[in-house]
Amino acid sequence: MKRHPNKHIQMAIEYAVSKGSTLVEAGQSSHAFCRLRCGDPNREHQNHQMSVWSTPSSPENHAKQIKRKVDSCI
Template identity: 60%
Template sequence: MKKHPDKHIQQAIGYALSKGWVWVPAGHSAHCFCRLRCGHPEGEHRDHQMSVWSTPKNAQHHAMQIIRNVKHCL
């Protein structure tokens, strides 16, 4: 897994992974860094996933969105 260049987003990705979310490499989109999916023990929740952008307009806000989505799934 590669590291995100922004420390806030990288910490949020680490939080998601610690809660069982799965890191999925980005497809062919130039702006998408990766996708995060819920790795719930009973099967991944396909509606609980999100794209992590390479260069969001506000990196701290994007990191908070990641954390909020992970907490919503718990």
């Protein structure tokens, strides 16, 4: 797994993976760094996934959004 250049977002990604989310790498033409999917196999991934942006305007807020999304899937 490649590391996100922002430490707050990288820690949020590691948190998500530790809670069972799966990381899907983004394509080369995408502005997203990766996509996180809920680890629960009984859920539809369409509503339980989130893009992690490469350069969000507020990395700290984006990291908080990632954690909130992961916690809502638990």
